[in-house]
Amino acid sequence: MPPTKRLRSVSRTGAPAIAPPDGPVPEDPTFETTMSTAQAYRGQPAKRFVADLAQRIALAGDLAERLETALHEAVANAIIHGNLGLSSPRQDDLDRCVAQEAVIARLLERPDLSRRTVTISARWTASEIELAVQDEGHGYSEPPETPAEQGRGLFIIRTIADHVATGDDGRRLAMRFAR
Secondary structure (H helix, E strand, O other): OOOOOOOEEEEOOOOOOOOOOOOOOOOOOEEEEEEEHHHHHHOOHHHHHHHHHHHHOOOOOOHHHHHHHHHHHHHHHHHHHHHOOOOOOOOOOHHHHHHHHHHHHHHHOOHHHHOOEEEEEEEEOOOEEEEEEEOOOOOOOOOOOOOOOOOOHHHHHHHHOOEEEEEHHHOEEEEEEEO
16 A cells, blocks of 8 residues: 555554564455445445455454444545535534435435545554545545544544544545554
8 A cells, every 4th residue: 555645643542653563464465445425325334344354354352343433433424524525513413413414315416426436445464454544525634633623433533543644635544453
């Protein structure tokens, strides 16, 4: 996987990136899938991707659940905020949340938006797994730091992952997990 340009790194522990492993690594330690925004919205890409990943490498303990939860949040952000360009309604405003579902349905009827892609990729070593989600939206300059500023997706991801980095002007989110 080529390096991502302009990364902004955030580590849950404050430590730099996890060092490469000393042990053996599978011959092809990568896995990737790309789908349209409409397919990603209507499917269960996080669940399917992690299940496919688990067929390639061992996911011990609660790692599969952590990967799936973080990936679900990252894909949801790529769809809603990235490819569809929507902001989050206030979490305590149920009427706005319901109204946003109708807006999403209308936006998914637009071919220019529904055909934008979401790419999920994984690469791994003996000591870590990196998941990345890439969208085709407009990106952002600085992600919100607290859940009160927007939704809770990035907050959840930062809590679950060992390291989080954004790239490609906010269109790519990479998450690392110790194995």
